[in-house]
Amino acid sequence: MLTCALGADPDVDPDLHFDATRMLFSMPGGNGRGAWHVYEINVDGTGLRAVTRDMDPGANNYDACYLPDEKIVFNSTAGMVAVPCVRGNALVAILFRCNADGTGARQLCFDQEHSWYPAVLHDGRVLYTRWEYVDKGFNQEIFEEDWRPTKVWIVPTDGSQKPRPLELEGSASFVQWSPSGKQLAVVLAPTPLVDDSYMF
Numbered sequence: 001m002l003t004c005a006l007g008a009d010p011d012v013d014p015d016l017h018f019d020a021t022r023m024l025f026s027m028p029g030g031n032g033r034g035a036w037h038v039y040e041i042n043v044d045g046t047g048l049r050a051v052t053r054d055m056d057p058g059a060n061n062y063d064a065c066y067l068p069d070e071k072i073v074f075n076s077t078a079g080m081v082a083v084p085c086v087r088g089n090a091l092v093a094i095l096f097r098c099n100a101d102g103t104g105a106r107q108l109c110f111d112q113e114h115s116w117y118p119a120v121l122h123d124g125r126v127l128y129t130r131w132e133y134v135d136k137g138f139n140q141e142i143f144e145e146d147w148r149p150t151k152v153w154i155v156p157t158d159g160s161q162k163p164r165p166l167e168l169e170g171s172a173s174f175v176q177w178s179p180s181g182k183q184l185a186v187v188l189a190p191t192p193l194v195d196d197s198y199m200f
Helices: 002-006
Strands: 022-030 034-042 061-066 072-076 094-098 115-120 128-132 152-156 164-166 171-177 184-189
Touching: 022 061, 061 115, 072 115, 094 115, 115 171, 128 171, 152 171
Parallel strands: 034 061
Antiparallel strands: 022 034, 061 072, 072 094, 115 128, 128 152, 152 164, 171 184
16 A cells, blocks of 8 residues: 555555554655655555654654654664674664654664664553674684574653563564553564674
């Protein structure tokens, strides 16, 4: 449906509003050549608008979710944080929130790691996965980074508490709450997934 309405392929992270009348999704601006932004569109294909258009023009914003208070949580590189293993050439996306019209953007997490797959609880708290880069060591015998799991974290979006990890065995790659908010689906890998591109 989004492809038909936009005439292009948007990103694959749509989020349907609680009333099922509109949705959030991400795509690059500037005829597909600019930074990624969060957009909103009505389910009938009308009313397309850019939500994060007024943020840092070089920042990528994506993977947005509606919050129960009508605010929006999303990942953004606007924090201008980068990982040192590539000499700071790769920005990480961390959680932000903004008002429904895109104003009042506020950073929720202050990590050096990627925040991925935000999932909203009915009370407004957000679960997300975080790449645990800072906790990793280096083992010169096997010439690869020591494995640490990608953890699931939870954070209130009002800024009242710091994010805290949930204790789960394995490395998480996706989280999602059930509609009732009573059950959590987590995709976990019991062993590390080795990235050969970082082998020496």
